[in-house]
Amino acid sequence: MVRGKTQMRRIENATSRQVTFSKRRNGLLKKAFELSVLCDAEVALIIFSQSSKLYEYASSSMHETIKRYRDHVKEIQTQNSLGAEDVELAAGMAKQIELLEVAKRKFLGQGLGSTTIEELLSIEEQLERSVCVIRERKMQVYNKQIQQLQSKERMLITENAVLNEKYQLQTTEESEERIENFTVMENKDTSDVETELFIGLPKRKIKNN
Incomplete structure (x- = not known):
């Protein structure tokens, strides 16, 4: 027997709605578990029933996963904000560069036809x-x-x-050193001269006949 296609709208019957919720909730929790195990993914699932009853599943820590999610959302918002500012800044800089290039050409004597x-x-x-x-x-x-x-x-x-x-x-x-050396040498030479006195006639050599 071919199963009919379920219409995506709120189930009016309360009993049927509760049965469907229980089946689909268990299936969703099972799929979250399989996804975390098979793909090594960090999964966090939070479900509130119509009566505000909480059902949850977390592959690691629900608190850490939620914190990670908030940080990621904040980072994306910051990037988007900076992205818009960067685009505006880049446009302004491009216009300013263009004006400087025109002024530079004019200073060099180029492009003066329409000046x-x-x-x-x-x-x-x-x-x-x-x-x-x-x-x-x-x-x-x-x-x-x-x-x-x-x-x-x-x-x-x-x-x-x-x-x-x-x-x-x-x-x-x-x-001074040369003078001192010369004086020492002169005194030495003087002391070497014979100073013995001799009294009498000088000796003469006897000539042999």
Whole structure:
């Protein structure tokens, strides 16, 4: 016998409605259990009957599963909110980039065909201000380099003076050492000279006939 298709509407008979609820509830709980075991899924099922009686099933912890669900919903809502803000921000940035590109081309002398005289004057003023800023920055860099070179020059002068002083001191010490050595040698030579006195006529050699 072919089973007829059940119409999806509220069962008016209270007894039939209660029987159907009991059968379908047990089947739903069984399916939730099978899904959690076969697919290793985290399943939580909550059922309130018409009389507000609670039936539930949780593959792990009902409290932890509900907390996980709330956190997930909050994260999705945050992402959706940020997504809308990002889209708006991206659109604004794209428009700003486009305007900057147009201004850049005009500064380079490109795309000036449809530019009015007021826009040209404004561009000229901006270029003049930019040139002044560049010159000022250039002078700052030059002055900084000059100060660095002057500081290096003073340092080299100081080092040169110290080296000259060391050289003069070393030269003086060497000169004194040479004089001292020369004096010692002279005194030694003088002491080696014969100082014995001889009284009388000098000896003459006897010539053999």
